[in-house]
Amino acid sequence: MKLAVYGYTEYGIRILYKLLEKKDVDQVIFVDNNVSKIGTKTDNIGVVSLYSFLRMYQQKEILKIIIPDYSLSTIRSMKNDLRKNGVKAEDVLIVETKSFIEKLEGLVKFSDYKCYKVPFVQYLSFEASEKCNLNCKRCDHFSNLIDNDNQESADEFTHDLELLSSKIERIGTFSFLGGEPLLNTDLYKLIYVVKSYYPDTQIIVLTNGLLLKQISTELVQAIKETQTIVRMTLYPPMKDKIDDIVQFMRNKEIKFELSKAVDEFWTQLNIEGNSDSHKMLNKCVNSDCFVLKKGKLAKCPITMNISIFNNYFRTEIPQDVLDLSDDSITPEVIHEYLYNPIKTCAYCGREKYYEWERTSGKVKVEEMLCADKIV
Ligand code: SF4
CATH class of the missing domain: 3.20.20.70 (Aldolase class I)
Incomplete structure (x- = not known):
């Protein structure tokens, strides 16, 4: 399974490394609108623009995108970017970083992550x-x-x-x-x-x-x-x-x-x-x-x-x-x-x-x- 995390930030990095520990996750990329971050790589993990992500999403190369708990205005603008470019609600997961990581810790596979409530x-x-x-x-x-x-x-x-x-x-x-x-x-x-x-x-x-x-x-x-x-x-x-x-x-x-x-x-x-x-x-x-x-x-x-x-x-x-x-x-x-x-x-x-x-x-x-x- 291939996933994306919105924002090459401290929160995003913590989530990304935890996702990579899951057996069914092959690849995770960062999506960021900041031009100074696009194209950079850490441990072979790339940062791509929203437009590259959208192409990968439309071709079903990336299935879901995770948004950590940024500020209200940042989350609103990220959701707007995704929604107006055709990303469906079911493929967007908005989480609180600490509790999301704690939940992932107990799981072997990301596909075992279930939302019994709206996470955040x-x-x-x-x-x-x-x-x-x-x-x-x-x-x-x-x-x-x-x-x-x-x-x-x-x-x-x-x-x-x-x-x-x-x-x-x-x-x-x-x-x-x-x-x-x-x-x-x-x-x-x-x-x-x-x-x-x-x-x-x-x-x-x-x-x-x-x-x-x-x-x-x-x-x-x-x-x-x-x-x-x-x-x-x-x-x-x-x-x-x-x-x-x-x-x-x-x-x-x-x-x-x-x-x-x-x-x-x-x-x-x-x-x-x-x-x-x-x-x-x-x-x-x-x-x-x-x-x-x-x-x-x-x-x-x-x-x-x-x-x-x-x-x-x-x-x-x-x-x-x-x-x-x-x-x-x-x-x-x-x-x-x-x-x-x-x-x-x-x-x-x-x-x-x-x-x-x-x-x-x-x-x-x-x-x-x-x-x-x-x-
Ligand atoms: S545009 Fe929609 S969300 Fe915004 S104030 Fe009007 S009804 Fe509410």
Whole structure:
């Protein structure tokens, strides 16, 4: 069997040598887009361009390609490269390097490697609160379009994690967001729930920061005990408060990060539904921002929350999510769903940029639409 590993990197090298120990693996090559690496050889193992790999894949000389746990944007761009060039989901394996190597260690042949769960997703988010205290206009979670906050209880969230962990083995980063996650007074309980199911996962609380100085002692303790990172998005109303909040976070010894200033928002919905969904997905920056909510898994916040948009504007954009409680949702089905376009992708289009503003009064549908369809 001949295999490829995407990326001539430290992770890639570790995986490649472990694969070569397997009895049924004759050859493994590296695939890399970095021109300085293409054509180099180590121990007679070559690094080829994506295009050479594609030729070998089409001629069935290489059967599968393995992507290690790189950053979210790197994995997204690798998946896009493969998908748009016709590499099927079933031939792409995205893994967490350490656990993949541990699994291979116990096997004589690579063909004995079986995925009883999806091995790895780099990023998953959960809306701890649907409501927001900032109410940005054109929020792509549509938090500004709802009246009631349908927060999940800690018990419901535990049930979600029970379902999720039966289908997905490892998660790189689990992000609590919203709306504004600090509006959920049980957030500290939810953080412990994630740690109990996914102890190695990095937890992030993504907040607009305005409520940070009022957080409870329980939440401070949970954040510190679980090494959670608080990531603040620097929206315009935060700018004259940020020095004060940074000092507060330092005093509390909480790990935090600050995004660069967000002065613009974009809209990307196309209610005509006439975009080319493959082309749209290839350029979408939200495509691997997977979302968990009420036992469902979604490829992006837009499809997860599209019913809020539909209710507000009386539109009928299709939602396309997976019900994790459904026994027919196997790891293969989840992997296919996360790899390929979904029904909602035809309802996205070229982004239209606006200066950031808060919502005031009734929002008009034309203020939420993309610049153009993608064809
Ligand atoms: S529906 Fe598709 S194109 Fe639109 S945001 Fe989600 S993944 Fe991206």
